[in-house]
Amino acid sequence: MPSASVRRSAGQISGEDIVVEAAWLYYHDGLNQNEIAARLKVSRATVVNYLQEARERGYINITLAAEPFTNHRIAHELCGMFELRAAYVLPDGAGGELEQFERAVRGAANWLPSLLAPGDRLGVAWGKTIYDTADQIEPVTIPDLEVIQLVGSMATPYGFSAEVCSSNVARKLGAKCVNLHVPALLSTPQIAAMLRKEAIIAAQLEAIDRCNKTLFAVGSCDHDSHIVTSGIASHADLDWYVAHGAAGVLCGRFIDAGGEPVRGPLDERMIGVEPTALRGKQTGLLVSVGQEKTVAMLAALRGGYATHLVTSRTTAEHLLSLAERAETAA
Missing domain, CATH: 1.10.10.10 (Winged helix-like DNA-binding domain superfamily/Winged helix DNA-binding domain)
Structure with missing residues (x-):
């Protein structure tokens, strides 16, 4: 007030x-x-x-305590199955997947500030999930917080770019922002290698290495997924990666069912965080909703990229069922 x-x-x-x-x-x-x-x-x-x-006008800030969403049965099952420190599971509501998605990004926006501390370096990914999460964050200032863009810029059908995602998170949290001023995908590996050596780009890539916490979503390997619609991968590229074991997309990179990177023809042309650099963080907040995302979510969770998860109840149930079936088959 x-x-x-x-x-x-x-x-x-x-x-x-x-x-x-x-x-x-x-x-x-x-x-x-x-x-x-x-x-x-x-x-x-x-x-x-x-x-x-x-x-x-911003006179009213409405927040919900995290405990009711992190302490119920499904949240505990997710933590036990995937060795998460916490899971934030939103009720589905009555409006289908769109409502589930909107609730999840609001939940992530509500939870994120409580997971941060002064002096943190938060790496931020890209995509509609991250953009909408940033939009829902209630303004607050976390001292000496630095927000760092994890992936270079790319075209997008949603009307925003990767740097907007990180800039909006930084603005809402009163943080310094380090953007990555380079395309996510270059035309040749040689051009990408040259740009990585440029002083300003090298400094921005070093900032990525300093991240101790991350905010990210995962993408599917479907032909209508963001990796294709953003122009990072063609349909032929997607088919190549899937044929070589890709199960999901993490920060523009393909990972297999166990969460390991799938190296291919696009990787040397890309500028941004490598999947292996996302492991071992103090906090890795994964925000994803939808049955079509559960294969990619499972891959990211198996790969050890997430310590915290925000999702819907239905997605959580599909994810647990998928993991249990995979364990039984193994």
Whole structure:
């Protein structure tokens, strides 16, 4: 809530004060909308508008405690199966996969600040999941936090680039941002090698090595996945990697079912974090939703890239079932 005082005298409350007053009565004093309307001598619809305006102005920050989402049975099963330190599992709701996705990114945005500490170096991946997570983070300042872009820039069908993902996370967390000012994929390995040696690019790649925490999603190896629609891989490239064991995509790189990198014709042309450099972090926060993502999620979890997971209940159930079937088959 803002610190500006609210006039409570018998006179008419107006302007910004009435928005603050309505928000205070609703969120702090616990009055319902009809009671507030009577108190302020306005209609209930006007109260609804005041509350919406308060949220849009950033006067209201609504957060949910992590414990109810990390302490139930499925969360504990995920931690036991994949040696995670914590899993944040959101209820599905009634709106299908889109609602599950929206809830997951809100959950990740709510949880992320509590997983960070002053002095951390947070590596941030790319994609719609990360972009939407950044959009949902409530502004907060974490002292001496550095946010580092993990993958170079690429085209995207969503209207944003990789550097926007990292920049938005940094802006919401009051952090310094280190962007990677180079394309994710170059036309030849020789050009990529030359760019890696440029002083500014070399310094940005060194910053990636300093990350102690990461925020990332995983992509599937389907032909409509982000790795193809962003222009990183052609359909023929995707088929080559799948034929050589690829099961998922992590920060633009292909990994197999055990989480090991699948090296191929694109890798020497790429600039960004190597999958093996994402292992062993203090925190690796994986955010993914959807049955079509469970094969890739399982690969990332087996590979040891994640210490924390945010997903939906249905996705969690599919993931556990997939892992159990794989264990039985082995």
